[in-house]
Amino acid sequence: MHPAPSVILFTVLSGLGFGFLAFLTLGLVQPQGLAAFLSFGLGYALAVGGLVASTFHLGQPTRAWRAFSQWRSSWLSREAWVSVAALLACAPVALRAMGGVVPGGWGLIAAVLCLGTVLCTSMIYAQLATVPRWNHWITPVLFLLFALAGGAILAGLRVPAGVLSLALAGMLMTAFRLGDGRFAARGSTLATATGLGSIGTPRVFEQPHTGGNYLMREMIHVVGRKHSQKLRAIAVVSVALPAVILWALPGGIVSNGLAVAAHLAGALAARWLFFAEAEHVVGLYYGQR
Amino acid sequence: MTCLPGHTEKRLGLVIDLDTCVGCQACVTACKGWNDQGYGAPLSDQDAYGAEPSGTFLNRVHSYEVQPFEGAAQVVNFPRSCLHCEDAPCVTVCPTGASYKRHEDGIVLVNESACIGCGLCAWACPYGAREMDADAGVMKKCTLCVDRIYNENLPTEDREPACVRTCPTGARHFGDLGDPTSEVSLLVAARGGYDLMPDLKTRPTNKYLPPRKKDARTDASLLAPLLDLQAVGLAGWLDRVLGKI
Amino acid sequence: MTIRQPYVETSPPVSDEVRKTTCYMCACRCGIDVHLKSGKVSYIEGNRDHPVNKGVLCAKGAAGIKQITAPSRLHAPLRRVGPRGSGAFEEISWDEALALAVSWMKPLRETAPEKLAFFTGRDQSQSLTGFWAQGFGTPNYAAHGGFCSVNMAAAGIYTIGGAFWEFGQPDWELTKLFVMFGVAEDHDSNPIKIGLGRLKERGARVIGVNPIRTGYNAIADDWIGITPGTDGLLILALVHCLLEAGKVDLEYLSQWTNSAYLLDETEGATKGLFVRNAESQPFVIDRRTGMPASWDAKGVQPDLGAVWQGHRTVFQHLAARYLAAEYAPEAVASRVGVSALRIRQLAAELARVAFDEAIVVDREWTDFRGNVHASMVGRPVSFHAMRGISAHSNGFQTARALHLLQILLGAVETPGGYRLKPPYPKPMEAHPTPHFEVTPGKALSGPHLGYVRSPEQLALKADGSPARIDKAFSWENPFSAHGMMHMVIPNAHAGDPYRIDTMFLYMANMAWNSSMNTSAVMEMLTDKGEDGEYVIPRIIYSDAYASEMVAYADLILPDTTYLERHDCISMLDRPISEPGAAGDAIRWPVTEPDRDVRGFQSVLIDLGAKLGLPGFVDASGAALYRDYADYITQHQRKPGVGPLMGFRGNGEDVGRGAPNPGQIDAYIANGGFFQAHVPDEAAYFKPWNAAYQDWGVAMGFYETPQPYLFSVYAEPMRRFQLAAEGHGHVQPPEAMRGRVRAAMDPLPVWYAPFGDAAAEGFPLHALTQRPMHMYHSWGSQNAWLRQITGRNFLYVPTKVWVDQGFSDGDWARVTSPSGIITVPVAHMAALNENTVWTWNAIGKRKGAWGLDADAPEAVEGFLMNHLISELLPEQGDGMRWSNSDPVTGQAAWFDLRVRIERVDARTEALPQFGVLGNPGGAVQKSVKIFGKDFEKSLGAGGEGAA
């Protein structure tokens, strides 16, 4: 799939933001006054920024509001609802936190909505049978772990952040390994795509058009093996790095900053691969597999 | 409405005969021509006279080479457009309801005025049947010529899809695959029409008719010489041949 | 859940108006319904009532709407201001343009009319252009048939009085077995597709004989991947098998062919000619009496086995030749690349269907001898063939061989077989002979093109040198019935046989895809003599678009597009008949040009009047016709017979009748065409069917019935052999005797294509195919079509692909005996193992056709033409013959032999030439320089242009 920057940013930032908000609304960190204002502000900025970024890849951004209509069937629609609900639910918690009040049950609801948003986002991809690599339980798990690890790092919870980062790194490696086998496991081939397998072995003779088209730009993206191996390593190491940083270095804004930077770098690399390495079955028709 | 109408009164669709399609591309430009001025936004072309011409087409004809288990390789031309699936994933993923399946005839359409151009439906379609128009920013797809097949401004015999009407070899058939007695259903039954990627459980309405067995020697026994030429010579051959008149 | 879904307008108005005219995205001439919304063309679909396409359209036709808006359209007359080929033009008025043309042509007509050479390409107004050239008095006129498929036309006319190409078609409704030789598309684009569809529907069998298995051949039930140039051998081997088994239609042979004529065996000037009686008529021996009888006597039973005073029948000569061991499948198999068993299987299948599955249409008919036949017996085996056979230097003989095979099976003009379209069948004798004698200031005594019967009719001057610039109807190619357009530029440049002054071209992209050795041709067009003048002094060209050729003309007469003008698809030219009906059609301006352009035919008529050509001015010298539309209705070729056969006289007359001013409106009202149906009893056996002959006379095809016998033996060819053997007063030059003797065999023969002579070190055959969705060079200017095929690859068979270690994305250097190109390759398995090929005319010159200079057509796209030489390698005597069929002069495009080597991947195909600008575009009266960097970018070493 085409790794569109807007979508990569959207998923990474909003994931991070909602993760952080979850920690705040659960009261696992309890900044006071200005600190609270800044923390919630950051959480909101990331989450909303991400959502805004997501509209950049729409053909008709002005109609984005319509995306709320199909919650019954569409994960994208559900994401819209849950994200708005989450943002609203966080507001009172934030206000009270600035006043120094610890979030109570209401905070719990807000946190659930925040993580629910991340789950919905992940399900948009996980539901697609046409992209075997995504179409797996590990996709939501991965998205949630990204949110939690990122959130914990921002929250400065050194121990859980380290643990979550290592878990994430592990899960990421598993995802890469599982993912590589998914397309073959699904069993779609040019033979099943054309039904010509009954005669013999099909191969592309001529493409339908020598000119390009939307499908090929959007759904057929080939990454060199070397390139992806490098990026995979970078991604895994970067998401694990916060554990080392947070445990080895003395606490403080510097080490936290480094940890966040490492996590973000890993998340972006991982998310770029998430799209770039995902193969859509339509590629079969074009002999791209 | 973006939920699927469990059951549709009719199941209109196409049956494409791979034994007859010569790959002439007529259905491709006929489709472009009709839909460029028909349902919804025109099908735009970018860089039309430049280095990378690229436009929206609702129907494209591939060409595959098949190496049979024995015998010479074959070429099969393969038109590809929306299959108007029963369980259309493109519909259920749509967040706006723009993408829907008509309850009366099963045609899968995009309501362009509600489409936000998120592209998710195209991601959900296994068959590459949806293309986002770069100018209009909305999703385009085969409409089964919904603006032809019921069009009272057209003579009855013209109320069929543009691609079907133009196909010079008659390799494209249009009809109600929900009615087992319809011509298309009978054709599918007779010729073993099949689904594309059945494993993906989209239950396509369109069916493909497989190429007939090729290079199958007709078992005609070889011609027996009238007589032994060497022995009788031309004269003998002549008497024998002309004796037959 | 409740049903809520958007409202869809399912009955939108389709258009304000529909105008019915004739498509011209190619030469198939389908009927189209042009939809207009507020005066603008909004949609084009097929005309359901039209006999040619019955409602369907091909990819080109349906994309016509993009042709009439293409940025490549020329906008106004242009006069060259920079060096030729630089493409520097200035726009001028029509008055200036016509005055200039006249000032060039008038002096020529008065002093040396032959110095004007007028040649036309894709057009279908040859009855007008030929008539004009005849009036001008130059012998140098022809259309493009010589480089197209004259082998088909000539072999057909000399054998069955009709041809493949578009002049006949299989009996789609009744045939049970259909065999295609070398057909990718043909002119009958839609009819053939419709027909194939019918066969598939009926479950009839289709066999494709073709080195390449695409398109029609891809859907054939059976594919025979023959080695190029060897079809003649395959066919004669089939003939061998059929004779050997006695599976030939003897009744048919004796009744309807010249098989029972006697061949003179006496040594001397008459050897091998028909034995003739006192009235110098060939005769037959009647089986009933054993005595000579007139060939057309009632009840006569011509004896195929007769021997008369030592003279044997054609049939016996034929049998003797093809029963010989050299034609046995086992003897030809390896050469042909088809196993002997497969050949024998095919012969058996043909015989089974023709004889065991014969069909009977019980319909009484009467033949020209007056014999009444209770029914029509048919042999449901049909064939079609096109350039795969004809574009080889042995194409004429091969096409003759195929007609012979059809005849032996009794499968021509019988139910289920091959049927001709009116005005065919028509005997060779009913065609004119070539006219070429020049008298300054006077018209030619008759039409330029025709069918020669004997050496006396060759177009030779007193000194024996060719009278025509293209050397048509010379010893090099006596039967060049369509002229030899591909030789005009090379000959004019070489001043051989003589120099010309003005070359007048219409609708032919001679500076690119329609020339052999394209790079050299571009040089010939720009070459100057010592005097600093161009060797070809003046070039006038009419095109509608910014083709490569435009840049090489001195004066451009910009034409309209096909929706903006009148055209006439006439019985006098290439009509749209069906076997069961004569048909003609028109085009008319369904939309007005938005540019300063004029329909070429109207311009030609205007020029004719300004030059005072007979036929274009009345006694007082005043113009006879306002424009082409006026000509179409008023012109009479012979009394009562004009360009259009329908709605003549008071509007009711058909075929013959006085001119009718309302004729064109009547055609428009009728959907743009007219059909006259052949009576049922006249539908088959047309050459011999009295009812058909009478109908033909009534229609004006000929003045008296013209029954004739099929020429299994082509006596005119024997006359040329006799000349080569030293008989008669017109004889070939010494050096040519051998060639003429061999080529002019009166019974079909096979000889290796001349290309094979230079095959040493060039193991592969190189071919091109028509893409179904592109018409030669024009398709690429179409925004939709160019997205489908915007670049081409050289397709390489598995064996070579593996040997050369090719992989996807690779490039190769392709070398022929005369040139080198460097091109992208792709793998194809369904391909003859010694053949490479590509799509024809996809490659474009940078900047041409209104495309950006970096368009893929011009960057990666390529032409095969750079590899094909218009001349054969030197003969022993240092003489170089044209790369053409020795009988007809048909260009031997497919004789090409090459070798290929893998080269490093690159971004640009070679050769490349300077960038042309777009002479189309906005109309402003200003000098347009568009010869940006004009020096040729010849790559280093071998990689450059040949």
Ligand SMILES: Nc1nc2c(c(=O)[nH]1)N[C@H]1C(S)=C(S)[C@@H](COP(=O)(O)OP(=O)(O)OC[C@H]3O[C@@H](n4cnc5c(=O)[nH]c(N)nc54)[C@H](O)[C@@H]3O)O[C@H]1N2
């Ligand atoms: N769409 C489209 N239609 C066209 C045209 C066009 O440009 N585009 N051009 C028109 C014109 S001008 C013409 S002349 C006709 C030509 O009509 P075709 O003759 O059908 O056109 P070609 O593409 O030259 O096809 C030649 C075929 O012969 C095969 N062939 C080559 N050599 C041999 C051989 O030795 N033996 C056998 N058995 N086969 C061989 C090639 O593989 C190819 O399939 O098409 C007309 N129709």
Ligand SMILES: Nc1nc2c(c(=O)[nH]1)N[C@H]1C(S)=C(S)[C@@H](COP(=O)(O)OP(=O)(O)OC[C@H]3O[C@@H](n4cnc5c(=O)[nH]c(N)nc54)[C@H](O)[C@@H]3O)O[C@H]1N2
């Ligand atoms: N390698 C290779 N070369 C071949 C062949 C092949 O098989 N292989 N085929 C050969 C054959 S059979 C043929 S017939 C030739 C065809 O070659 P051409 O006769 O050159 O055919 P086109 O390329 O279509 O060029 C026709 C010209 O007419 C112009 N034109 C189009 N419409 C109009 C109009 O309405 N009015 C006017 N005035 N001009 C118009 C086009 O712009 C173009 O410049 O190619 C030959 N060349």
Ligand code: SF4
């Ligand atoms: S129009 Fe018919 S024959 Fe041509 S490509 Fe389409 S389906 Fe095939």
Ligand code: SF4
């Ligand atoms: S083919 Fe694709 S677009 Fe059409 S209904 Fe099926 S899934 Fe949807």
Ligand code: SF4
């Ligand atoms: S692109 Fe349009 S139709 Fe497709 S899912 Fe998005 S909103 Fe729905």
Ligand code: SF4
């Ligand atoms: S049915 Fe209509 S929209 Fe669909 S492919 Fe055919 S022409 Fe195009």
Ligand code: SF4
């Ligand atoms: S075959 Fe195609 S391009 Fe040629 S006339 Fe017919 S519709 Fe037009």
Ligand SMILES: [Mo]
């Ligand atoms: Mo041609």
